[in-house]
Amino acid sequence: MSSVAKPIPGLSGPVLDIASNGDAALFLGMQDAFSQLEHEPLRQVLLDSLAAEKESVQAIARSFAGFLAGTQPLEVRRRFFSSYQRTNNSAMSVEGLANRMTAEGEARVGSEPDRALSLFRAAGRMNRVADEDLGVGGQALHFELYYRMATEFAGRDDEWQCRQYCLPAAVEFKSWLDTMRLRSPVMIGLYSLLVHEGYTHAEHETIAQPFYTWATTHMGLSDHDARRALAWITVHTGGTEKAHFAHSCASLAHYLQGSGAAIDLQVAGETFREYFQLKGAVMAHLNQTYR
Ligand SMILES: [Fe+2]
Ligand SMILES: [Fe+2]
Numbered sequence: 001m002s003s004v005a006k007p008i009p010g011l012s013g014p015v016l017d018i019a020s021n022g023d024a025a026l027f028l029g030m031q032d033a034f035s036q037l038e039h040e041p042l043r044q045v046l047l048d049s050l051a052a053e054k055e056s057v058q059a060i061a062r063s064f065a066g067f068l069a070g071t072q073p074l075e076v077r078r079r080f081f082s083s084y085q086r087t088n089n090s091a092m093s094v095e096g097l098a099n100r101m102t103a104e105g106e107a108r109v110g111s112e113p114d115r116a117l118s119l120f121r122a123a124g125r126m127n128r129v130a131d132e133d134l135g136v137g138g139q140a141l142h143f144e145l146y147y148r149m150a151t152e153f154a155g156r157d158d159e160w161q162c163r164q165y166c167l168p169a170a171v172e173f174k175s176w177l178d179t180m181r182l183r184s185p186v187m188i189g190l191y192s193l194l195v196h197e198g199y200t201h202a203e204h205e206t207i208a209q210p211f212y213t214w215a216t217t218h219m220g221l222s223d224h225d226a227r228r229a230l231a232w233i234t235v236h237t238g239g240t241e242k243a244h245f246a247h248s249c250a251s252l253a254h255y256l257q258g259s260g261a262a263i264d265l266q267v268a269g270e271t272f273r274e275y276f277q278l279k280g281a282v283m284a285h286l287n288q289t290y291r
Pocket of ligand 1: 132133142236
């Protein structure tokens, strides 16, 4: 899946040429995560939705490759890090979805304790998806790691946090994801979680080495400083996001038991496809801003 160059110590696997193989790496990464889903019809809908959104995935890969091809002007880097954050930073809506499950569980405690337990277990597995983000266990908050990365690469100040740098497409992505998890039926929130965790597994595994190469060549960072700046990416590699996908699958199974809800494959497919379309739109708009 890649042209092999010198390996980077500590970053496993062959060096990826994101410009020519980025989309293939994203597809493989997602298939790797999605294969964990035991519900065969839903897994097939995930894979079919991914195949149907080939162009969105290609647009994503092209955008990362374009950004990493050189040193973009400061304004472009600010826009990139401001907008990209909106497509990744979703721990709050994961926890919001878990809160909705525990509320359903509380309502059944007296009348249907078995189902209440299933709902609490669904929420419990949902909590595990956000543990690393929230620094449960004492590790750095992912919000802080992202701040460090973006600030390092966007002129060493935090101007990038200004809302003027965030593309409308990125605002739309974030509000869509929040709506799916906080206002739509809980099942739709779960579909959004499945596709997001599987996708982020693929994305982080795909971009880790290209970002390291970019940081140490185009951005002039030492090995030590590049690793420090890119910790936000590397903490999501090595199976972190793949495990989140597995927790999402388990949460779904408990939720089905506790709530009595059923999987609607049509609605699931629409949610999966919309996720890829909206993420693809953010990355395609970013691509238009590059030099
Ligand atoms: Fe995270
Ligand atoms: Fe995750």
